[in-house]
Amino acid sequence: MKKLRMAIDIAMTIVLVGLMAYSLIGTLTHEILGTAMIILFTIHHVLNRKWFGGLSKGRYNAFRVFQIVLVFLMIGSVLASAVSGIMLSEHLYTFLSISKGASIARSVHMVCAYLNYILMSLHLGLHWNMMMGMGKKLFRKPSKVHSWIARSIAFTIAAYGVYAFGVRQIGEYMLLKTPFVFFDFDEPLIFFYLDYLAVMGLFVCIGHYGSKLLKKHK
Numbered sequence: 001m002k003k004l005r006m007a008i009d010i011a012m013t014i015v016l017v018g019l020m021a022y023s024l025i026g027t028l029t030h031e032i033l034g035t036a037m038i039i040l041f042t043i044h045h046v047l048n049r050k051w052f053g054g055l056s057k058g059r060y061n062a063f064r065v066f067q068i069v070l071v072f073l074m075i076g077s078v079l080a081s082a083v084s085g086i087m088l089s090e091h092l093y094t095f096l097s098i099s100k101g102a103s104i105a106r107s108v109h110m111v112c113a114y115l116n117y118i119l120m121s122l123h124l125g126l127h128w129n130m131m132m133g134m135g136k137k138l139f140r141k142p143s144k145v146h147s148w149i150a151r152s153i154a155f156t157i158a159a160y161g162v163y164a165f166g167v168r169q170i171g172e173y174m175l176l177k178t179p180f181v182f183f184d185f186d187e188p189l190i191f192f193y194l195d196y197l198a199v200m201g202l203f204v205c206i207g208h209y210g211s212k213l214l215k216k217h218k
Contacts, residue, residue, distance in 0.1 A: 005044075
């Protein structure tokens, strides 16, 4: 079961990054990836349904409150993204013949797309210890040198992520300061994805180290 959960999470991460290249990969590919994300997201929550059953049990500390708020924000944002995406569909869901509210749906879809990216990256950061545990299995006796190298790489990626976040205008898109997303079709796709992976790394770091601080407050 753990391997299945891990496989679903990895697949969701790959699809999430792929979705951000909307115009660069074509609307049909984007819709296919969006549909895959909805399916994976649903499976993820079915596999973790016991977590929802335990919400009424145990004590609440700052970390748990943050985690719960983050999860429900993600669910709301993904649902809004899915509904607005279906309304804007040009290929897979045209049979539904939804034409009203396209302008509103376009704004909602753009905001939720970037919000999903940030929220899911933060959520991944909350569970980064699990990933680190798998990494430690590769080194039977991880030394302090390995730990510091890993931290240095993480902070370097996060630092570049701050730069990429600004250059890619992600904050402006989330706040609807810019009505349309700008894509440079002359830019190699690999550079686009590297920037977005760095942004993901930034929020994974924020989620990981922020969770450590939150766990100290009961």
